[in-house]
Amino acid sequence: MSSIKDVSRYANVSPSTVSRVLNGTAPVNAATKERVLKAVAHLNYKPNAFARGLVTNRSGGIGVIINEISSSFHSTLVQGIENVIEAAGMHLIVSSGHAKATRELKALNFISQRRPDAIIVRLETLSDDEILDWLEHENVQNIPVVLIGRFIPELADSCIHLDNELGGYLATQHLLATGHQKIAHISGPLLLKDSRDRLQGYRRGLEEVGLAYDESYVIEGQFTETSGQQAMQALLERNLNLDAIFVANDQMAVGAFHILRQAGIRIPEDISIIGFDDLLISRYLYPALSTIRQPLIAMGEAAAQVALRELHQKDIKVEQSFTPELIQRQSVATRH
Amino acid sequence: MSSIKDVSRYANVSPSTVSRVLNGTAPVNAATKERVLKAVAHLNYKPNAFARGLVTNRSGGIGVIINEISSSFHSTLVQGIENVIEAAGMHLIVSSGHAKATRELKALNFISQRRPDAIIVRLETLSDDEILDWLEHENVQNIPVVLIGRFIPELADSCIHLDNELGGYLATQHLLATGHQKIAHISGPLLLKDSRDRLQGYRRGLEEVGLAYDESYVIEGQFTETSGQQAMQALLERNLNLDAIFVANDQMAVGAFHILRQAGIRIPEDISIIGFDDLLISRYLYPALSTIRQPLIAMGEAAAQVALRELHQKDIKVEQSFTPELIQRQSVATRH
DNA sequence: CTTAACTATAAAAGCGATTGCGAAAAGAAA
DNA sequence: TTTCTTTTCGCAATCGCTTTTATAGTTAAG
Structure with missing residues (x-):
């Protein structure tokens, strides 16, 4: 050497x-x-990267913390991040948060000790205050941190977020507009703001047309296929005579499809389903899943751009607030 | 600080x-x-990680090169790698090869300059010789390299591989055993050994029962959903009166499902389909996809263990050769 | 022809750890 | 007490680079 x-x-x-x-x-x-x-x-x-880093105090690395790399949702986000980070000649250091607050905190400390030039995180269980706290006390090196899927007023400049409430509203409104009346909701974990916002959008949609919000039509899932199955099963056992379900993400919708099919319930003839995210797989489901699109690649790219912006103190304009979009496919019927 | x-x-x-x-x-x-x-x-x-690395010559990082982080196949592999790397207190540096030889080479050079302690790669387009060449001339720091999904005799100790030929054979044999006669094959990119091996297994299965191998029943795909659609479309246009198809991976099978459904062809009543990989989504397809299981998580873990073994010069036994397994679900019918 | 202003390069300091070597301190043996 | 071990710790070198400062050598200005 x-x-x-x-x-x-x-x-x-x-x-x-x-x-x-x-x-x-x-x-x-x-x-x-x-x-x-x-x-x-x-x-x-x-x-020698070490020697160079020692004097320049730059590693050329960007730390990334997400829940679970194998989930389609998160890996798509990472893909977006990678697109721009790689183009900038930098590299990615990834770590999983495993949807547990202690693990997320550990990942944060772990990653920050590797001296990345910036950190991009999608923290799902840490509260806003815990994040602010970490930034103040533990982020000794003052590494710029970009947050995906969260909006913290104090950190507005480094947040990339989607209007989840609008997304929930859009989904519900679409179901209402196509003639549905008895609309259930499989929500995400309610300790996540995303989930609560989507639920709130659902509620607003209902109330706007004078339908009462009914707790028994709502069930909490965990954003995974399996939890979608369980939630769907539990929902069926309530005998609510549903005509539609708004599922808070596509992964759970996949699980719901599975259970409905097993129960001999036809989609969308008997029950309409609308998801959220628009994962690649959604268009290949049968019937193809109507959903609320969240531009994951673009959001990942935006996060990376914000990170680079903070790093180079450049004054580049980056779109940090994204709008959900209704994608109509075949899982929602029109009823009269 | x-x-x-x-x-x-x-x-x-x-x-x-x-x-x-x-x-x-x-x-x-x-x-x-x-x-x-x-x-x-x-x-x-x-x-300070730089100062420490400078003297110890260890970064605590493991470089990973895969095709595309957003693909379910690859991110599952990475998940396996992460499981053991994180447990070892080390971190992951990921980079994409984008299924192009030049990109893979670039990623290799890129990653190796970041001074990882070891590199785990799934190289899809570089030839064995090109890899050996790189190791000899460019791997100046002599970083241990582990290869997933490839067997190079000279590097036998650092290869994690699956018996793809057997997998192809198993798939074909299953279709034959369930009474199918006119079996097509949508292969992966034939410049990949994986694809060629699966094709070879298919061929062996046919010939074993005295069926002639017919090139017109085989079509090459690119391992993506879209290419699965295209291949399926092209296959249908050949009017072969098929009763079954062995698709070389689940992603392409998803695309094939889509086209068959559009064409009004029923699965498995009209045509049986068997895939390869057993991705998470496969069991949720309708009908659930019969497939040849490849233990991706376990293979990723094995790769990481081999990397750690090389690093610590320990004499640990790691399973490096994996066997595919037939998973029967609903996409294959029994015909008489 | 002298002096000022550049240009191109060398010399040396410093980044923040680890580690071999040796010495002081403490404890054990005589 | 004196001498020998053993334990504990400090000194100083070192890792390989970047960067500031200084110095020749050139060119331009007066």
Whole structure:
């Protein structure tokens, strides 16, 4: 493993000159530059990232914390982040939060000790206050932190968020507009703001047309396929004679599909279903799932752009607030 | 940001002692140890990863290169890797290969410059020789490399692989055993050994029962949902009067389902389908997809274990060769 | 022809840890 | 007490780079 000294010796210059050639931090005579480059190539020299980081205090890494990398939702987000981080010549350090507050905190500390230049997180269980607290007391190095899927007023500039309430409203309104009356809701974990907002949108949709909000039509899920199955099962056992369900994410909708089919209930003839997220798989379900689209790739990209912006102190405009969009497919019928 | 010197001053010891307390590399008097720990806590000291890496030559990071983080297949693999890497107190640096040889090479160089302690890759387009070449000439730091989904004799000890030929055979045999005769195959990209092996298994299955292998029953896909759609479409246009299809991965099977449904062809009444991989979604498709299971999580974990083994020179036994398993669900009918 | 102003490069300091070596302190043996 | 071990810890070198400062050598200005 050759070092900058080996290169400098071989090219008959000082280490500083090699550094300047490689980083372009100062003008270097064309002839010497060429000699240096030749030496670099000949010795197959790769700068030592540790040594460089030690003096520049930059690693070129961006820390990412999400719930579970294997979930389609989260990995799509990461894909968006990667798109722009890779283009910027930086790399990604990922860690999972596993939907537990202690794990998220641990991941935060863990990642921050690896000296990333910035951190992008989708924290699902930590409260706003806990996050602010961490930033104040534990973020000793003052690493810029970008939050996805959350809006904290104090950190408004570093939040990427979606109007979940509007999304819930849109879903409900669509079901109402297509003639549904008895609309249930499988919500996400209610300790998540996302879930509460979608539920609130559902409620607003109902009340707007004079339908009373009824708790027995709402059941809490955990955003996973399995929990979607369980929630659907429990809902059926309530014998509510439903004609539609707004499911708070597509993964749970997949589980709900499964249970309904087993029960011999037809979608959408007997019950209409609308999901949330618009995962890749949703259009391939049978029937194709109507849903509320959340632009995950774009949101990941935006998060990365915000991180880079904070890093370079540039004054770039980034869209940080996203709007959900109704995607109509085949899982919602029109009733008269 | 406090350094080891600040801590040592506060605790009235030398930096070496602080280091020894924190790393447990030498015995330290209980009283002094406590003083140091107190100082660390009081100053909220976090060791500088750069400085540490510079002398130990270890980053605690494991580089991972996969095709596309957002694909369910790859992110499941990463999940497996993360399970054991996180437990080992190390972190993951991920980069995408984007299924292009130049990109994979770039990712390899990129990742290796970040000084990971080991690299785990699933290289899909680089040839065995190109990989060997890279290892010999570019892997200047001699970073251990673990290969997933590939078997290179020269690197046998660092390969995690599945018997794809057997998988293809199992799928085909199952279709034959359930009374199918006209079996098509949507293969993966044939420049991948995985794809060729599965195709070979398909061929062996057919020939074993005296059926001739017919090229017109085989069509090449790209392992994506969209390419599955295209392949299925093209296959239908050949008017082969098929009764079954072995699709080389579940993602393409999802695409095939979609096209068949659009064409009004019933699964499995008119055509049986069997996939490969057993992604989470497969059991939720309608009808649930019969498939050949590939234990992705376990394979990711094995890869990480091999990486750690190489790193610590330990003599741990790790299962590196995996066997595919037939999973029967509802997409294959029994015909008489 | 002298002096000022650049340009191109070298020398050296410093980033913040780890670690081999040696010495002081403490305890055991004589 | 004196001497020998053992334990505990400090000193100083080192890792490989960047960056500030200084110094030749050139060119331009007066």
